[in-house]
Amino acid sequence: MNTITKSLGYLALASTVLVGCVTVTDPAKAEKDKGPNDLEIAHIAYTAGNIDIRYAHLALAISENPEIRQFAELMVRDHTAVNNKALALVSKLQITPQDNPTSQQLSQRANDIRNELAQLRGDAFDKRYAANELEYHKFVNNAVENAFIPNAKNEELKSLLSAALQTFKAHEGHASSMNKKVS
Amino acid sequence: MFRTLMITVLSLVVIGEAGAPWELATASPPRLHLIEIQAFRFMPQQTIVAPGDRIRWVNRDIVPHTVTAEGGVWLPRILSEGESWEFAVEAGGFYAYFCEFHPHMKGWLEAH
Numbered sequence: 001m002n003t004i005t006k007s008l009g010y011l012a013l014a015s016t017v018l019v020g021c022v023t024v025t026d027p028a029k030a031e032k033d034k035g036p037n038d039l040e041i042a043h044i045a046y047t048a049g050n051i052d053i054r055y056a057h058l059a060l061a062i063s064e065n066p067e068i069r070q071f072a073e074l075m076v077r078d079h080t081a082v083n084n085k086a087l088a089l090v091s092k093l094q095i096t097p098q099d100n101p102t103s104q105q106l107s108q109r110a111n112d113i114r115n116e117l118a119q120l121r122g123d124a125f126d127k128r129y130a131a132n133e134l135e136y137h138k139f140v141n142n143a144v145e146n147a148f149i150p151n152a153k154n155e156e157l158k159s160l161l162s163a164a165l166q167t168f169k170a171h172e173g174h175a176s177s178m179n180k181k182v183s
Numbered sequence: 184m185f186r187t188l189m190i191t192v193l194s195l196v197v198i199g200e201a202g203a204p205w206e207l208a209t210a211s212p213p214r215l216h217l218i219e220i221q222a223f224r225f226m227p228q229q230t231i232v233a234p235g236d237r238i239r240w241v242n243r244d245i246v247p248h249t250v251t252a253e254g255g256v257w258l259p260r261i262l263s264e265g266e267s268w269e270f271a272v273e274a275g276g277f278y279a280y281f282c283e284f285h286p287h288m289k290g291w292l293e294a295h
């Protein structure tokens with residue numbers, strides 16, 4: 001039941017991401033601007049990476065399981081690399097990523113999960129962390145593949161998102177095998 | 184075909200007369216093999232080499248990877264985006280390697 005509620009949480013968030021988060025006044029414009037714009041995509045993608053880095057740091061502080069720790073180190077390393085690329089692109093294009101309701105909901109939800117994880121120790125922590133990583137990467141990959149890449153207008157942003165998706169899909173695969181090992 | 188053979192024979196004769204050692208005409212010079220790390224794969228995954236050849240790995244992904252030999256044949260190298268590293272194969276044999284960060288990434292060299 002608990003797990004179902006949690007899945008629903010990501011599901012509700014997913015629909016926000018997919019439908020978009022642009023406040024629309026002109027109905028004609030509404031047709032064109034259904035998805036998030038580039039500045040919002042950049043903000044959401046960066047936020048999503050940072051969230052996973054923070055989960056990982058929590059895991060490195062709490063978990064003693066080598067599998068979990070190795071995975072967490074991978075998350076810090078890879079998401080830092082991807083986010084650094086995003087920052088480099090942002091400064092090259094001289095744009096400012098735009099905060100938006102999706103980023104805010106994502107951060108809010110991540111705070112709740114971090115608080116929940118911080119209470120747990122031992123196997124209970126490892127299982128919850130592993131389950132959340134799998135679910136989180138599935139959610140992010142769905143958003144990147146079906147909302148961000150199709151909506152991105154800037155070609156460099158599009159290609160960075162594609163490279164990021166490859167990375168996150170590899171993580172999803174790792175998370176899946178990590179779940180089998182800790183359960 | 185016959186014409187090509189004739190030209191080859193003639194040029195060997197010329198080299199021979201110029202005093203170049205005959206071994207040069209038969210033993211192939213060391214080659215450089217490029218292995219690209221792309222989309223979380225070593226490409227090509229299998230590389231056939233000759234002892235004396237050099238291998239160059241280049242990371243085309245945006246995240247760091249390692250080139251780590253099974254059995255510690257060489258010291259593991261970390262390659263960030265765009266970085267490359269070369270290794271000279273000295274002896275024949277089978278060299279398996281992988282990425283420590285993403286252990287599903289595997290490749291091998293066959294030297295003979």
Ligand SMILES: [Cu+2]
Pocket residue numbers: 247248249282283284285288
């Ligand atoms: Cu790797």
